[in-house]
Amino acid sequence: MNNIVSIDKVAKVFRVGDEDFTALHEISLDIEPGAFMSFVGPSGSGKTTLLNLIGGLDQPTSGSVFFKNVKLGELNRTALAEYRRKNLGFIFQTYNLLPVYSVYENILFPLLLDGNKESAVRRSVLDMVDSVGLSDQIKKRPSQLSGGQCQRVAIARALVKKPELILADEPTANLDAENSFQILELMRELNKQFKAAFIFSTHDEKVTKYVNREVGLEDGRVCWDKRRNGSGSFE
Amino acid sequence: MIFNIAWKNFSRQGIRAVLNVMVTALAMIAVVFNISLYNGFQAQTTRNMIRTDVAGGHYRVPGFDILSPTEWEDVTRKIPESLDDLPNAERASALVQQGQLFPNRRLYPVQLRGIDVHQTLLDLPLDGLKSYGERVEDIIPAVLGVKMAQKAHLKQGDTTVLKWRDRHGVVDARDLLVVDVVTMVNSRVDEGVLWLRLDHLQDMTQRQNEISWVAVKEFQGPVQGMEFQEVDELIADILNLIENDRKYAQVFWVILIFLAGIGVFNTQILNVFKRQKEIGTLMALGMTSAQVVGLFTLEGSMAALLSVFVALLLGTALFAWFQSVGLDISHLAESTIPVHENILLDIHSGEVVSTIVIIVSVMVLVSWLPVRKITRLDPTLALRGRAIT
Numbered sequence: 001m002n003n004i005v006s007i008d009k010v011a012k013v014f015r016v017g018d019e020d021f022t023a024l025h026e027i028s029l030d031i032e033p034g035a036f037m038s039f040v041g042p043s044g045s046g047k048t049t050l051l052n053l054i055g056g057l058d059q060p061t062s063g064s065v066f067f068k069n070v071k072l073g074e075l076n077r078t079a080l081a082e083y084r085r086k087n088l089g090f091i092f093q094t095y096n097l098l099p100v101y102s103v104y105e106n107i108l109f110p111l112l113l114d115g116n117k118e119s120a121v122r123r124s125v126l127d128m129v130d131s132v133g134l135s136d137q138i139k140k141r142p143s144q145l146s147g148g149q150c151q152r153v154a155i156a157r158a159l160v161k162k163p164e165l166i167l168a169d170e171p172t173a174n175l176d177a178e179n180s181f182q183i184l185e186l187m188r189e190l191n192k193q194f195k196a197a198f199i200f201s202t203h204d205e206k207v208t209k210y211v212n213r214e215v216g217l218e219d220g221r222v223c224w225d226k227r228r229n230g231s232g233s234f235e
Numbered sequence: 236m237i238f239n240i241a242w243k244n245f246s247r248q249g250i251r252a253v254l255n256v257m258v259t260a261l262a263m264i265a266v267v268f269n270i271s272l273y274n275g276f277q278a279q280t281t282r283n284m285i286r287t288d289v290a291g292g293h294y295r296v297p298g299f300d301i302l303s304p305t306e307w308e309d310v311t312r313k314i315p316e317s318l319d320d321l322p323n324a325e326r327a328s329a330l331v332q333q334g335q336l337f338p339n340r341r342l343y344p345v346q347l348r349g350i351d352v353h354q355t356l357l358d359l360p361l362d363g364l365k366s367y368g369e370r371v372e373d374i375i376p377a378v379l380g381v382k383m384a385q386k387a388h389l390k391q392g393d394t395t396v397l398k399w400r401d402r403h404g405v406v407d408a409r410d411l412l413v414v415d416v417v418t419m420v421n422s423r424v425d426e427g428v429l430w431l432r433l434d435h436l437q438d439m440t441q442r443q444n445e446i447s448w449v450a451v452k453e454f455q456g457p458v459q460g461m462e463f464q465e466v467d468e469l470i471a472d473i474l475n476l477i478e479n480d481r482k483y484a485q486v487f488w489v490i491l492i493f494l495a496g497i498g499v500f501n502t503q504i505l506n507v508f509k510r511q512k513e514i515g516t517l518m519a520l521g522m523t524s525a526q527v528v529g530l531f532t533l534e535g536s537m538a539a540l541l542s543v544f545v546a547l548l549l550g551t552a553l554f555a556w557f558q559s560v561g562l563d564i565s566h567l568a569e570s571t572i573p574v575h576e577n578i579l580l581d582i583h584s585g586e587v588v589s590t591i592v593i594i595v596s597v598m599v600l601v602s603w604l605p606v607r608k609i610t611r612l613d614p615t616l617a618l619r620g621r622a623i624t
Contacts, residue, residue, distance in 0.1 A: 052615050057613065057615050058613050058614075058615050077523070078523050078524075078525075081518065081521050081522060081523040081524070082521065082523075083521075084519060084520070084521040085522075088521075092516075092618070096512060096513075096516040096519075096618070098513060098516070099513070100243065100248060101243070105243075110520055110521065112240075113236075113522060114521075115236075
């Protein structure tokens with residue numbers, strides 16, 4: 001198997017009050033390296049749950065999630081943290097930037113966590129800031145930036161350590177149309193440049209124009225799995 | 236790395252960090268201030284008793300009991316030479332007898348207390364008696380405390396009739412002149428007490444050179460015909476009162492610490508509550524649970540240390556100012572508690588240290604416990620801000 005992520009009959013059941021709510025019904029999917037794809041569906045369809053399972057932030061009730069043939073269910077908390085630190089980049093709907101840090105420090109943060117010295121990675125961080133077009137905002141804090149600029153910082157933070165997989169949960173949901181297009185364009189360019197796989201969860205139709213593969217979810221089940229063909233249309 | 240991140244997080248929190256530090260620092264100051272004020276009250280009470288009455292202990296004529304006035308006349312003796320030879324700064328001889336005043340034609344029973352006017356051991360404002368000769372003349376000079384004067388309706392310069400009995404039981408009476416009305420910090424040597432020269436009272440009662448007790452600076456060894464009563468024995472009732480009071484003070488201290496702890500807990504838990512999403516983000520970025528817990532605990536510890544520093548700074552300034560003015564308790568002048576000057580703080584290092592240790596521990600504990608709980612749950616709950624609700 002050369003897939004970066006394999007999902008094998010994954011089900012997730014949440015306890016809501018006295019009742020069980022099944023968020024995912026035995027889903028199976030394979031995701032190849034460098035993918036640029038989305039999970040599409042209405043609220044409650046299981047998109048975010050699926051992203052969280054791939055990100056090792058949550059555990060499936062049954063079934064397994066593999067990252068490059070490593071079964072995440074067999075990793076303990078510390079190993080899961082290392083898995084996220086080494087391999088993943090997260091982009092959140094509400095950006096989740098660290099509020100007391102500047103643009104530069106937010107992007108630097110994952111590299112410091114990985115044990116790097118600032119002097120050794122300063123150039124990489126500045127290049128990444130440049131890649132997302134925020135060189136003139138480098139000293140500002142998140143509260144001084146627009147939503148689009150915050151999301152650019154989040155993207156830069158996710159990509160700076162050059163992970164193999166980026167998980168983006170509704171990355172355009174809080175952005176206006178122009179910012180959404182800019183962000184999607186940016187992510188597509190970075191996908192080509194860094195070869196990282198991007199998986200979005202979204203119900204934003206604009207995303208469909210950019211992704212190469214679209215997995216439709218409804219009530220925790222896969223309804224369709226479309227891939228873009230050579231002519232650029234989905235099949 | 237964690238230390239640098241923690242310092243950056245803490246130092247850049249702005250008003251939230253300032254509030255956190257201030258709440259904790261003020262809580263510490265409030266607790267120490269209250270307990271020290273209480274200590275001050277008790278210490279001044281004891282000090283006043285020693286300063287004005289007890290000194291370093293009394294050599295008393297065996298059987299003398301200040302609470303049995305009817306026996307005072309039977310319990311006197313000549314002052315032993317070994318005590319009489321002590322310098323004025325080391326002994327104060329006193330003779331205590333019963334008497335009756337008749338101010339405004341009313342009878343007022345009083346304790347006649349003759350004191351050696353040359354003594355400097357006890358701090359008594361009796362200079363008004365010094366200018367009179369050793370033999371009592373037609374009129375008896377006396378000094379009254381303010382409370383005594385108020386109750387007897389007497390003022391400086393007034394005369395009234397004083398009646399007493401001499402050593403043979405013969406009743407005698409003479410005019411008394413109030414030469415001075417003085418403020419006594421110890422109401423026990425004010426209310427009901429008429430201060431006379433010792434030689435005058437000895438002369439009046441035909442008890443030449445006799446005393447009821449001799450207050451001394453320190454124990455002089457056994458003296459024949461006298462029994463030594465130590466300070467603790469002489470102020471046993473006050474110590475007993477203080478002992479009981481101390482129990483209440485300790486309960487009060489615990490309540491204050493509890494309140495301060497709740498204040499700190501509330502501020503700190505709110506801080507963690509508001510930062511749940513940040514905790515989730517840190518975990519998503521790959522921080523281990525131990526690192527996140529360590530980070531927040533370190534931040535809490537930094538806040539605690541800064542709080543101690545601020546508390547010491549503000550507390551020193553506040554306490555220094557307070558020691559220069561004191562707490563006015565003149566409203567207690569009517570009580571029998573032997574203190575009515577301004578109360579000053581009496582700071583016990585043990586209480587300061589334990590207050591700091593407890594509050595700092597609460598702060599660190601509250602930084603550690605909820606974060607530990609959050610990191611043991613799914614990071615998704617923290618990311619949604621629902622790990623602690």
